[in-house]
Amino acid sequence: MKRTIFNGQLLPWLLLAPQLAVTLVFFIWPAFQAIRQSFLREDAFGINSQFVGLANFRALLDSAQYLNSLKVTAVFAVSVTVLSMGVALILAVAVDRMLKSQRPYTTLLVWPYAVAPAVAGILWYFIFNPTVGILPYMLDIIGYDWNHNTDKSDAMILVVIASAWKQISYNFLFFVAGLQAIPASLREAAAIDGAGPVRRFFDITFPLLSPTTFFLLVVNIVYAMFETFAVIDSTTEGGPAQATNIMVYKVYFDGFIGQNMGSSAAQSVVLMLIVISLTVIQFRYVEKRVEY
């Protein structure tokens, strides 16, 4: 809180005006519309609509496709989070041992952050392409017939790898920062007491890293749920047979291609509730952030 402030009633509103205008027109108004539409049912021509209460939400819960989408989203989000955080942690622990080569290794590992999710999707789509891709060619040698266009789990593996690959760099940077914040004296003391490197990692490093881990957990779940739209759209488009139809993709598909406004709006509202709870978790955690 500032002690010294400027006087004026009009000026602050003028300063806030651009931000508030954009927020109201492009954020709050559409969100309000989504909530309103989620309680309405439109006729086939989109001319008349009537209030139907919670019918759209009830229809969602009865829809096998929607329940499948929930399950797919959960599997996808957990896999992306575990894979990208696991790989990043291993790399961060390795780089933490380095004295001189820390910077070059970091440079070589962080750049995928800048690659667009859509481009990451295209790259892996090409590598896994059943006819021209390099990995199906290698998998064929060991007798595995890869085809993400027909096989559900192949498709899921493809989108998980493409999404996790892009996120490793982000997790890596935060893990390295977290590791460097742990005082060396603690690990030195444990070493003097005879604890080996593995023991030290599990008894000292990993527990002290838990604020970073928890923070990354939330960020990665948000990433996997909301920012991977482009990965899905540039590779599997939700298929085959709904196997990779995550919730965000389904909202888009039902609203734009299926033109089912009521259902799409109800799905938007569910997603909003999820974002709100994740944001609350993140902010409550940040306030209580433990500094070692």
Added chain:
Amino acid sequence: MIENRPGLNILAHVTLILGVVVVAMPVWVAFVASTHTATDFSSGTIPMWPGPHLIENYRAMLDTGLSTSGTPPVGRMMVNSMIMALSIAIGKICISMLSAFAIVYFRFPFRGLAFWCIFITLMLPVEVRIVPSFQVVADLGLLNSYAGLSLPLIASATATFLFRQVFLTIPDELTEAARIDGAGPMKFFRDILLPLSRTNMAALFVILFIYGWNQYLWPLLITTDSQYYTIVAGIKRMADVVDGLPKWHLVMATAIMAMLPPVAVVIGMQRLFVKGLVETEK
């Protein structure tokens, strides 16, 4: 490093080299593919080393593009992406600084409400309000325009919070001194706050430029005129050519060009990038 264990050092190096190879592999494969011709793929053996068609393929994409996919030349799409990324980054920084200034340095009625309005945008990513946002932009006649591409994305709670944080650390004595010398609020903003938050602006710019360049869903929705396609959204249209296989060597050349500017920014401004990344997550 706690103790000297050569075995562990070797293991760490091996892990890191393996990590770097795995991380770089997709881009290497794409780069190799972009230097060959279409026939090199249909022969059945996948090339592992760059071929001789690098300049030819990239020039063809930059100048003419893949006309069968209905996309304009890559050069055009890169210009569009650049305009969009720069407007988003600069726009966000400008309006966020102004609103942070208002919130930190003024007391006015409904200040809390204004703050919450901005805060709430954090909870409303484009992905959850796709259809109504599209309707708003359509009603305003902003489809197929640079304003439509950037304006709806320039509200930013994160940037506002960041500048709020920065302004709160600026000592009150500076403000008092400025007031005693007769400086009004806007003069104080221009001569004191702006210069003091230069590095924060630069760090934020790096993050926001990448954010803007990599936008996918929004440009995909609101551009139907190919003259406004951005490269990240256009690349998918090339990859799903309806008849026959996509021309992978050309699609991969486009992918490499699509990632070049943001990757160059991250590598070239690594320190600012890390600073920006850490600050925006506070």
